[in-house]
Amino acid sequence: MSSTPKEITIIGGGIIGCCTAYFLTRHSSYSPEAHRITLLEASSSSAGGRTPDSITDPATLADPTTASKKNPSHEGIAGGASGKAGGLLALWAFPSNIVPLSFRLHDELAKEHDGDKRWGYRRCxxxxxxxxxxxxxxxxxxxxxxxxxxxxxxxxxxxxxxxxxxxxxxxxxxxxxxxxxxxxxxxxxxxxxxxxxxxxxxxAQVHPELFTRSMAQLAEDRGVKIVTGARVTSINKTADGKGVESVTYVKDDKEESLPTTDCVIAAGPWTRRLLPEIPVTxxxxxxxxxxxxxxxxxxxxxxxxxxxxxxxxxxxxxxxxxxxxxxxxxxxxxxxxxxxxxxxxxxxxxxxxxxxxxxxxxxxxxxxxxxxxxxxxxxxxxxxxxxxxxxxxxxxxxxxxxQGGPWIGEVPDTKGLVVAAGHTCWGIQNAPATGKLVSEIILEGKAKSAKLGGCNPSLVL
Ligand SMILES: Cc1cc2nc3c(=O)[nH]c(=O)nc-3n(C[C@H](O)[C@H](O)[C@H](O)COP(=O)(O)OP(=O)(O)OC[C@H]3O[C@@H](n4cnc5c(N)ncnc54)[C@H](O)[C@@H]3O)c2cc1C
Missing domain, CATH: 3.30.9 (D-Amino Acid Oxidase; Chain A, domain 2)
Incomplete structure (x- = not known):
């Protein structure tokens, strides 16, 4: 278990980044005093990719008293596939090494946080x-x-x-x-x-945008700092090239640097722009x-x-x-x-x-x-x-x-650099397991709840 203070930066506010943030805050060795977690999301609007005559907030359709509310400071979260997917969950999905864990976690999350009312969880x-x-x-x-x-x-x-x-x-x-x-x-x-x-x-199924939003909010409630409109331009390594030192991002046309000991790249289809060696298309x-x-x-x-x-x-x-x-x-x-x-x-x-x-x-x-x-x-x-x-x-x-993954695990040759991306057509289904496994890799040194198998870039690439 890690008691060393960590500065964790998650890149990407889709379902994978938000589930990672959530499960880090639920890990037994996490404490907001010891660890700083920041989630950086490039977009500052979730409206991209919809025609102007589309509704902007699907939560208005569900019961307004129970559905996950839109947090104005989270604009940009779930702006990509994580807000526009179907939301199907299935034990018959792939890859089989993480599907059963993730299907079970979806069920547990729904029970714990009223997912049926908050993000439309139901069996189907x-x-x-x-x-x-x-x-x-x-x-x-x-x-x-x-x-x-x-x-x-x-x-x-x-x-x-x-x-x-x-x-x-x-x-x-x-x-x-x-x-x-x-x-x-x-x-x-x-x-x-x-x-x-x-x-x-x-x-089963969830409403992916409402689910992702809820994970972001629940993570923030336990100490995660969410910054939208912050596009990461580089991940900077330590002088010996063996670890992560900081992350550079652009927000409001200004370049900022964030000290980072552990960096999770959950940039979905954009992952290759930061990590060319990970084959995500x-x-x-x-x-x-x-x-x-x-x-x-x-x-x-x-x-x-x-x-x-x-x-x-x-x-x-x-x-x-x-x-x-x-x-x-x-x-x-x-x-x-x-x-x-x-x-x-x-x-x-x-x-x-x-x-x-x-x-x-x-x-x-x-x-x-x-x-x-x-x-x-x-x-x-x-x-x-x-x-x-x-x-x-x-x-x-x-x-x-x-496409091309899912890739979950440490990037070869760089300590503290973890990828969680390339989840194909089952990223909504497999997001909770991904978040849990990444939390274990960062706070315990290795994945415990399931075998990474072919998802592990250190084994395969
Ligand atoms: C039409 C369709 C239907 C689908 N239906 C299902 C389904 O029914 N069930 C299922 O399980 N899966 C489904 N999927 C798959 C699922 O949507 C994806 O696998 C999943 O949403 C991927 O999540 P992600 O967080 O990796 O990526 P994304 O949702 O793309 O999020 C990545 C985020 O990273 C941000 N980002 C990128 N670069 C940077 C940067 N440099 N700095 C900061 N932030 C950055 C992006 O802005 C984005 O918000 C479907 C997909 C599609 C396209």
Missing amino acids: HASQVECRARLPSGFEGAKNVGGVESASSGAESGSKGLHKDHKKDNKALRKLGVPEDLDWLDTEEALGAYQGMGNPENT AARAHSVVIKTPRPVSAYALFTEIRLPTGFPTPTAANSRGTPAAQRPLRGAQIVEPEIYARPDGTAYACGPTDTVAELPLTTADVEVDAARCQDILYQVGGISDELGRDGQVLAKQACYLP
Whole structure:
């Protein structure tokens, strides 16, 4: 156990940095008198990566008396993927060496801090569905543009009546093995196949922005200093090059230096800009939040949606969205948006990654391509009136998915330099375990609660 006073600097105010701050303050050998912990977050606004007509605070949707409040001095926290992810947690996620610990910690955190009310924690189902989308309003005339689709011409003619005449037929859904409470996929024509993937025993969800914000607040309550608008430009080593001495950052155009004995790099997709030797890459992804006319049942749906001829053409992965993106398709196309029902009366849906816009300087500068958000809206609206015709779009957004890890552990050859980044599509699920393991590495000298295995850069790189 470490009794030596430490000056710990965490770089990054996403879910990984905030969970690290939280678990450091819960470690048995932490004391605010002995250890100083500072979290530096580059952005001073969490509004980046959302279109101007999006809501700015998702907490306003949940019960305002219990949901995690936005702390004005924390503006910038969760401004990236940690505020714009789906929020699915699963025992069947990866990597298997940290998933069980993290799934359990999510449950314990929710029990200890009223996570159900504060950040929308609940158990849920996860399923895979194969659907066929109906043409959106305004595109019905486009179905005869010609093309290769022929196999489902019967189904195509059945999809033209968009609204009232597409009543749910629960009997037909059950025939496919669809649970009765999954009653927000519109038509019997829409659904081709159903397969359960996870159930409330092994699957759960959080609202990622509210969860991250709560971790930041709970850490601050126990002595962590949170500084937003502070972009780290270098990590400075001791004269012998074997340890960390300080961190340099820019805030309000002024350069500042922070003495540091232990530095945690939790900069998500930006990690490589500070640590080129850690192979973390970044890919932009778009998502939308829709207020549904009634709260929809607790399912995360991994879809495979067949878009028929005449459907608005999805924006290509390698080109910017333009009005041309809405040209009618000349043949069928399969798309796979993910849909997550949330307990606050909304549903979240995300689309594929693209390769068009390079990672900008901060989360505040993330460019949103409205056409890609519209693609997702057309697609999910094509299989559910709740998400389409009857839903209200609350947010259109983009963020960068960190890929290549997760990397958790000491960076080779530099004492006190720890990386926690590259968490791929399971960073929300794996954040509590990451924070706990990093707290052990810093305050006990090694990870105790789980094996780092292939996540450990000292072993692998
Ligand atoms: C569309 C989408 C859906 C997803 N859905 C899920 C899901 O359902 N379940 C799940 O488990 N995971 C999901 N994920 C993955 C998850 O969102 C990420 O793995 C996770 O948010 C990464 O957290 P992070 O803290 O490492 O990175 P980020 O959230 O990107 O945070 C990094 C922070 O570091 C800051 N920073 C960067 N450089 C500096 C610097 N030099 N100085 C100071 N600060 C800096 C940034 O400003 C940023 O705030 C999803 C991701 C995407 C894109």
